Amino acid sequence: MEKKLKEFLTAYDEKVIPLYKDLALTSWTANITGTDADLAASEKAAFEFDKFYTDAEAFTELKEIKASNSVLDPILLRQMDLIYDSYLSKQVDTSLLAGKLRMETEINKKYLNFRVQVNDKELSDNEVVDILRNSTNVSELQRVWEAHKLIGPVVAEEVIKLVKQRNLIAHKLGFSNFHEMSLKLSGQDPAEVTSVFDELDNLTRDNFKQLKDEIDLYYSKRYKINISELRPWHYQDRFFQEAPEIYSVDFDKYYKNQDPVKLAATFYDGIGLNVDAILAKSDLYEKPGKNQHAFCTDIDHAGDVRTLDNIRPDSYWMNTILHELGHGVYSYYNDMTLPFTLRDAAHTFTTEAIANMDGRFATDPDWMLQMGIISPEESKKIADDSRKALRLQQLVFSRWAQVMYRFEKSMYEDPDQDLNKLWWDMVEKYQMIKKPDDRNMPDWATKIHIALYPCYYHNYLLGEVLASQLYSYITTNITDNKSFVGDKAVGTYLKEKVFMPGARYYWNDMIEKATGEKLTAKYYAKQFVE
Numbered sequence: 001m002e003k004k005l006k007e008f009l010t011a012y013d014e015k016v017i018p019l020y021k022d023l024a025l026t027s028w029t030a031n032i033t034g035t036d037a038d039l040a041a042s043e044k045a046a047f048e049f050d051k052f053y054t055d056a057e058a059f060t061e062l063k064e065i066k067a068s069n070s071v072l073d074p075i076l077l078r079q080m081d082l083i084y085d086s087y088l089s090k091q092v093d094t095s096l097l098a099g100k101l102r103m104e105t106e107i108n109k110k111y112l113n114f115r116v117q118v119n120d121k122e123l124s125d126n127e128v129v130d131i132l133r134n135s136t137n138v139s140e141l142q143r144v145w146e147a148h149k150l151i152g153p154v155v156a157e158e159v160i161k162l163v164k165q166r167n168l169i170a171h172k173l174g175f176s177n178f179h180e181m182s183l184k185l186s187g188q189d190p191a192e193v194t195s196v197f198d199e200l201d202n203l204t205r206d207n208f209k210q211l212k213d214e215i216d217l218y219y220s221k222r223y224k225i226n227i228s229e230l231r232p233w234h235y236q237d238r239f240f241q242e243a244p245e246i247y248s249v250d251f252d253k254y255y256k257n258q259d260p261v262k263l264a265a266t267f268y269d270g271i272g273l274n275v276d277a278i279l280a281k282s283d284l285y286e287k288p289g290k291n292q293h294a295f296c297t298d299i300d301h302a303g304d305v306r307t308l309d310n311i312r313p314d315s316y317w318m319n320t321i322l323h324e325l326g327h328g329v330y331s332y333y334n335d336m337t338l339p340f341t342l343r344d345a346a347h348t349f350t351t352e353a354i355a356n357m358d359g360r361f362a363t364d365p366d367w368m369l370q371m372g373i374i375s376p377e378e379s380k381k382i383a384d385d386s387r388k389a390l391r392l393q394q395l396v397f398s399r400w401a402q403v404m405y406r407f408e409k410s411m412y413e414d415p416d417q418d419l420n421k422l423w424w425d426m427v428e429k430y431q432m433i434k435k436p437d438d439r440n441m442p443d444w445a446t447k448i449h450i451a452l453y454p455c456y457y458h459n460y461l462l463g464e465v466l467a468s469q470l471y472s473y474i475t476t477n478i479t480d481n482k483s484f485v486g487d488k489a490v491g492t493y494l495k496e497k498v499f500m501p502g503a504r505y506y507w508n509d510m511i512e513k514a515t516g517e518k519l520t521a522k523y524y525a526k527q528f529v530e
């Protein structure tokens with residue numbers, strides 16, 4: 001059977017590598033030019049790549065090999081399991097998959113076409129964000145918040161239908177629901193993820209409650225109302241997923257005369273992870289038609305790694321370039337002797353962890369001092385507020401991610417339950433925000449991720465949790481330098497224990513081998529909870 005598998009893998013690699021490269025390259029180009037022709041080429045490549053995995057004959061062959069239980073070589077076994085999951089998700093009646101895609105396209109159109117109306121005036125998304133953030137007029141805040149939530153009833157029914165369609169596909173493939181299927185096929189055990197979320201909930205609850213009292217006090221002064229009168233529209237953010245700026249450090253001013261790319265390159269080179277080859281292939285600055293966000297892509301799992309950014313000299317882009325190059329070094333310093341399928345991250349959230357760990361340095365006064373951005377006096381002056389601001393940001397996001405994870409899980413388990421109530425029960429419990437009186441609206445459907453990027457959000461929080469675990473391990477066992485600056489031992493450790501293992505191990509085994517423990521929220525709590 002091992003011989004049969006080897007033959008299968010040789011044929012598989014021969015076909016999949018060019019399809020993958022084509023997908024990565026056309027998508028890269030489309031994101032830079034934004035032209036219709038390039039977008040069409042990228043869509044076509046995505047279609048071809050997906051189509052490859054619908055091959056029922058290849059799947060049957062692989063299934064037979066897997067069922068024989070006679071493959072023992074760990075590298076072969078791991079490839080087999082990963083490739084098997086890629087095929088499995090596409091082994092369902094194509095009309096079901098096409099139906100799902102059609103529903104997603106229709107719902108996406110509704111989100112795109114929806115415009116917020118307030119007093120006969122149309123508001124763009126940016127204007128809504130701007131008013132919620134900056135207005136102190138309480139009735140205006142309520143009006144705008146309620147108006148932007150009107151996308152909920154426009155899409156809610158169709159989202160429930162889509163959820164049922166996804167569940168139907170999951171049932172056909174032998175899973176109890178789509179949430180379970182999504183996690184399992186991406187190599188996560190739902191029970192394992194839930195236990196990390198439970199641990200995190202217990203560790204953050206009391207501290208968040210205290211901070212939430214501080215936040216509420218701040219807002220009651222800001223709006224000159226009683227704390228008991230605070231409602232969701234007072235929290236300066238559509239979902240209270242970002243922290244209010246109750247501590248006053250203006251990081252942007254320190255980066256005004258800096259070159260974030262040069263700083264990031266110097267930092268990575270200093271820890272033994274030179275990024276020149278990545279930067280040489282990257283597209284770093286604003287251009288007409290270009291994607292305005294940022295990402296990092298591994299074009300061939302063989303050293304062609306690039307990042308797309310729109311760098312400006314401010315703290316946001318300092319964080320972003322450190323973040324994207326974190327993804328970059330993970331890919332670039334992979335073990336090139338591994339087979340193609342394993343020259344990848346252990347999981348998407350493990351590469352997110354490296355990116356987050358490094359991105360956090362952009363607002364770390366000690367890092368800024370060691371990188372020559374600020375003076376020792378300035379570093380000392382902002383140390384306390386910087387730490388508090390990061391803690392607040394982490395805890396606010398962490399409680400919000402609890403809502404997203406638990407709502408989605410419960411929704412896929414029973415889409416016929418009262419979802420409006422479920423949503424507000426979660427918001428009140430985890431974010432400790434009071435539901436507006438008598439509100440019975442599908443506010444859950446106003447978060448586009450619920451409809452169109454399903455069962456993925458929890459990975460953002462797992463990335464933060466692992467970032468803290470790795471950071472704690474490194475600063476306890478590898479270096480005395482809390483900012484890593486200039487310490488090549490950090491790069492050596494990351495290469496050997498995280499990057500080069502690639503996807504060779506199940507993610508929690510990789511984490512255990514790298515830190516001596518499975519994924520735990522302990523270090524996240526140590527860093528952000530007092």
Ligand SMILES: [Zn+2]
Pocket residue numbers: 323327352355
């Ligand atoms: Zn990222």
